[in-house]
Amino acid sequence: MDCPKCSxxxxxxxxxxxxxxxxxxxxxxxxxxxxxxxLEDTVLDADEQKGSTITRPGESEFKCPRCSGPMQQFRYRYxxxxxxxxxxxxxxxxxxxxxxxxxxTMSQRIKDLKRSTNAEQDMDRLLGRIRxxxxxxxxxxxxxx
Ligand SMILES: [Zn+2]
Ligand SMILES: [Zn+2]
Numbered sequence: 733m734d735c736p737k738c739s740x741x742x743x744x745x746x747x748x749x750x751x752x753x754x755x756x757x758x759x760x761x762x763x764x765x766x767x768x769x770x771l772e773d774t775v776l777d778a779d780e781q782k783g784s785t786i787t788r789p790g791e792s793e794f795k796c797p798r799c800s801g802p803m804q805q806f807r808y809r810y811x812x813x814x815x816x817x818x819x820x821x822x823x824x825x826x827x828x829x830x831x832x833x834x835x836x837t838m839s840q841r842i843k844d845l846k847r848s849t850n851a852e853q854d855m856d857r858l859l860g861r862i863r864x865x866x867x868x869x870x871x872x873x874x875x876x877x
Contacts, residue, residue, distance in 0.1 A: 735760060736794040736803065736816075736825055750859060753797070759828035762797055763863055765821050789875045798822035804875050815862065817871055824862055 733742045735755035742753035742762055753762040792805040796818035803816040803825065816825040861867055 733762070733797045736762075736797050737827070742797060747859075750863075761826045763824045763826070763859070764798075765818070765823040765863060765868060789871065792816045794825070796820065796822050797825075804871070806871060806874065817868070819872075819875070821868060 733753055734740065735742055735758060737760055738755065738758045740755050740757040742755050745752060745754045747754070747761065750763070753764070755761070789804050789806040792803040794803055794816060795801065796803050798818065799820055799822055801818060801820050803818050805814055805816050807814050813830045814827075815830070817823070
């Protein structure tokens, strides 16, 4: 599988205990969308229940590394990060640093060491959340308008 941004070969690696496909060149990251991940639905937060986390979806110029179909770009309100998703439910693309940016913002807000551990946990929840089935459905609804 090749990187949608720079065409380098993606390497399977573990990030936060999740298997991801990572690009060594541009350091972007591909997260496969799991077929059935109902468990993750339990971590949905209030924002998500209101359906307001995903805004401004639009066409991405990049192609899905699995099917070469067009990806959609959308903004995830959690930290104003832009993610790309395959409309055919293959997965998500995170550019270099997008996952780190989430952590950084949270550590700025959370000063002491004990709570920055929570920032890590929040990141785990975010990763779980964007891979959940209901999250994908929200994206699809948003895309359809
Ligand atoms: Zn790349
Ligand atoms: Zn695809």
